[in-house]
Amino acid sequence: MTELKGKIAIITGATAGIGRETAKLFAKEGCNLILTGRRENRLLELKEELEHGHGVSVSIHAFDISSRFACEEFVSSIPEEFREIGILVNNAGVGRGMDKLHEGSMDDWEEMIDTNVKGLLYITRLIAPGMVKRNIGHIINVGSIAGQEVYPGGNIYCASKYAVHAISQALRMELVDTSLRVTEIAPGMVETEFSVVRFHGDKERANNVYKGLDPLTGADIADLIIFAASRPAHVQINEVIVMPTAQATATIAHRKG
Ligand code: NAP
Numbered sequence: 001m002t003e004l005k006g007k008i009a010i011i012t013g014a015t016a017g018i019g020r021e022t023a024k025l026f027a028k029e030g031c032n033l034i035l036t037g038r039r040e041n042r043l044l045e046l047k048e049e050l051e052h053g054h055g056v057s058v059s060i061h062a063f064d065i066s067s068r069f070a071c072e073e074f075v076s077s078i079p080e081e082f083r084e085i086g087i088l089v090n091n092a093g094v095g096r097g098m099d100k101l102h103e104g105s106m107d108d109w110e111e112m113i114d115t116n117v118k119g120l121l122y123i124t125r126l127i128a129p130g131m132v133k134r135n136i137g138h139i140i141n142v143g144s145i146a147g148q149e150v151y152p153g154g155n156i157y158c159a160s161k162y163a164v165h166a167i168s169q170a171l172r173m174e175l176v177d178t179s180l181r182v183t184e185i186a187p188g189m190v191e192t193e194f195s196v197v198r199f200h201g202d203k204e205r206a207n208n209v210y211k212g213l214d215p216l217t218g219a220d221i222a223d224l225i226i227f228a229a230s231r232p233a234h235v236q237i238n239e240v241i242v243m244p245t246a247q248a249t250a251t252i253a254h255r256k257g
Contacts, residue, residue: 002230005030008085009229012065012123013092015042017192018142021218022089025226027054034059034082036074037092057081065092065119066111075126084134087229088127090120091142093160095198098153109156116160120167128171128180135179140225141168143186145241151250161186172238181236183228188243188250191215212255213246 009026013019015037023035027050035043040062047058059082063070078085093116096108124139131137146154147161168184175182195206209215221242228237247253 002233004226004230007031007087008034008082009087009089010034010036010085010123010127011089011091012036012119014046015039017194018187018190018218018221019089019091020046021222022091022225023050025219025222026087026229027056027058029226029230030054030056031087032057032059032082034061034078034085036061036063036065038062038064065123066114068118068122071119071122071126075123083130085127085130086136087138087140088124088131089140089142089225090123090164092119093142093144095146095157095194096200097198100153101155104156112156112160116157117163117167120164124167124171131180132175132178137179138181138183138229139171140183140185140228142221142225143168143184145186145188145243145250147184148186148241149250154250168239172236179233183237184239185221185224185228186239186241187216187221188241188247189213189215189253190218190221192218212257213244213253215244216242 009031011019011023014023014035023033023046026033035046035058037043043060043062047060050056050058059079061074063074065071094112096111097105141164143164144161146158147165150158165184168182172182191210195209196203199205224240224242231237
């Protein structure tokens with residue numbers, strides 16, 4: 001086992017869903033955390049909860065990950081005592097819309113590509129050099145089954161998650177002569193704020209995504225992230241594809257009633 005206690009982990013997109021649950025589990029393991037997202041009030045609440053509940057130190061940074069400038073500012077503002085980062089969880093991401101490509105919103109496309117691809121790239125480019133220099137670190141990218149198979153209406157979201165898959169594979173090849181590890185977690189349906197965001201606040205439409213089946217939870221994915229991070233140093237979990245038991249592919253699910 002790799003001891004997690006005392007390690008420093010960055011989790012992007014920690015204000016909701018998978019990222020928030022991952023922050024809670026890392027704190028329970030005794031990790032000090034750097035947490036990001038745009039909603040500062042949520043970051044403040046989480047910092048308070050984790051510092052008091054687990055006696056760890058939490059540094060919070062509210063910024064838009066799709067802005068290269070904001071990412072650069074974030075990394076240069078990380079406090080000295082948090083700089084030896086051991087784990088980077090690239091989790092922040094967004095789905096927008098389910099329109100056919102020829103009817104799609106270019107604003108939605110830009111948000112998905114700028115957040116899911118460029119945001120992940122900026123943070124990785126800025127954090128990985130320190131890991132390479134210290135020859136220790138673990139980069140965990142939250143991809144999706146949408147990065148393994150395409151579905152109608154998924155077009156640009158799928159393209160962005162195929163990019164996460166490609167980037168994860170390239171990183172693993174390029175870092176093979178270091179002690180760094182690269183893991184991609186590719187979930188199917190997870191009930192978080194994801195679908196509400198995807199359908200621009202339409203809660204009824206979002207609820208229908210999970211209707212009649214038991215979806216995964218943010219905590220289920222956090223569990224896998226912790227599992228990957230805590231393997232012995234010589235064990236690299238390359239990819240985990242995980243779905244609810246009632247889901248077989250991006251388009252096949254069994255719903256009761
Ligand atoms: P969520 O509950 O909507 O959480 C998304 C997180 O990303 C939030 O903390 C959000 O923070 C952050 N984020 C989004 N855009 C951002 C931006 N421009 N700048 C900074 N932070 C941003 O969704 P989730 O399901 O936990 O999603 C987490 C990851 O899992 C995503 O990469 C998603 O693609 C992936 N995933 C989800 C599912 C699913 O079914 N839910 C399945 C497969 C993969 P703020 O809004 O505060 O900025």
